[in-house]
Amino acid sequence: MEAFSVEHEFDFTDKHFAKIRAFVTAHTGIVLPDTKKDMVYGRLSKHIRQRHQGSFDSFCEAIDNADAEEQDCLINAITTNLTAFFREKHHFDFLKNTVLPELLIKNKQTKRIRIWSAGCSTGEEPYSIAICLYDFFRDKPDWDVKVLASDLDANVVKQGESAVYEAIRVKSLSENELKSWFERGTGKNDGLYRIKSPIRSLITFKRLNLLHEWPVSGPFDVIFCRNVVIYFDKATQSVLFSRFAEKMSSKAYLLIGHSESLFNVSDQFEPLGHTVYQRKES
Numbered sequence: 567m568e569a570f571s572v573e574h575e576f577d578f579t580d581k582h583f584a585k586i587r588a589f590v591t592a593h594t595g596i597v598l599p600d601t602k603k604d605m606v607y608g609r610l611s612k613h614i615r616q617r618h619q620g621s622f623d624s625f626c627e628a629i630d631n632a633d634a635e636e637q638d639c640l641i642n643a644i645t646t647n648l649t650a651f652f653r654e655k656h657h658f659d660f661l662k663n664t665v666l667p668e669l670l671i672k673n674k675q676t677k678r679i680r681i682w683s684a685g686c687s688t689g690e691e692p693y694s695i696a697i698c699l700y701d702f703f704r705d706k707p708d709w710d711v712k713v714l715a716s717d718l719d720a721n722v723v724k725q726g727e728s729a730v731y732e733a734i735r736v737k738s739l740s741e742n743e744l745k746s747w748f749e750r751g752t753g754k755n756d757g758l759y760r761i762k763s764p765i766r767s768l769i770t771f772k773r774l775n776l777l778h779e780w781p782v783s784g785p786f787d788v789i790f791c792r793n794v795v796i797y798f799d800k801a802t803q804s805v806l807f808s809r810f811a812e813k814m815s816s817k818a819y820l821l822i823g824h825s826e827s828l829f830n831v832s833d834q835f836e837p838l839g840h841t842v843y844q845r846k847e848s
């Protein structure tokens with residue numbers, strides 16, 4: 567059957583795509599196969615119209631000239647930020663019912679717990695973690711409990727930090743949950759929900775590229791890195807998970823996305839099933 571070719575308003579050649587693809591892989595780890603060419607065009611076309619008078623040549627030149635604003639714009643356009651509160655709920659049940667009770671005993675000397683949401687997108691994942699921590703440690707004020715939330719995309723980090731969500735983003739939560747964890751906006755903020763301050767205060771947001779240096783201390787008791795490495799090649803995944811292992815305490819937990827696996831990627835973690843892994847004893 568004859569293939570359909572999509573009509574483009576602006577000239578977008580294989581050479582443009584190759585340049586953009588090479589930059590994206592080098593800077594984010596995300597590998598863009600040929601089939602993503604139209605997706606890349608679609609995500610960039612508004613920017614090309616507004617900032618480059620419709621010229622991908624001009625955009626590629628800016629990328630070559632290390633124009634930081636243009637490079638950020640490209641990274642932000644390509645990353646996929648889909649997320650939700652309590653997405654893959656079984657991980658949060660595991661956190662509440664197994665991990666936190668275990669840590670209460672394991673860390674009883676230090677009374678310190680560190681959890682990293684690596685690739686946190688707009689914040690729903692780290693806030694879901696913080697809500698579990700808040701509920702669990704509410705009557706244990708002497709515990710030092712913190713969540714690090716990081717992402718490469720500056721826009722989503724800013725959104726996460728604001729802790730403000732539109733009604734559609736919280737529609738999966740019950741009225742009771744909304745009341746317990748959110749403040750409702752009034753007046754010009756009508757229809758908006760903001761995470762309550764004691765929950766917000768458990769999280770530090772940071773812009774961080776997982777491929778670069780990590781100015782983070784750890785050791786972490788749990789790392790959530792879910793639906794992030796799905797577009798990375800195996801070699802990049804291997805390096806990343808080995809670096810995670812270095813930042814984790816012995817027998818700490820690693821939670822990955824539903825379509826991800828450490829099979830043939832890392833042997834430093836024990837698979838416990840349902841995309842839950844445990845760092846082997848060092």
Ligand SMILES: C[S@@+](CC[C@H](N)C(=O)[O-])C[C@H]1O[C@@H](n2cnc3c(N)ncnc32)[C@H](O)[C@@H]1O
Nearest residue numbers: 594645646648649685687718719775776792793
């Ligand atoms: C689909 S979202 C996943 C959000 C959340 N973890 C979840 O599962 O709901 C993937 C996130 O990974 C981030 N990301 C992709 N490559 C990254 C990298 N090299 N360093 C840090 N974050 C990255 C993207 O910006 C995006 O926000």
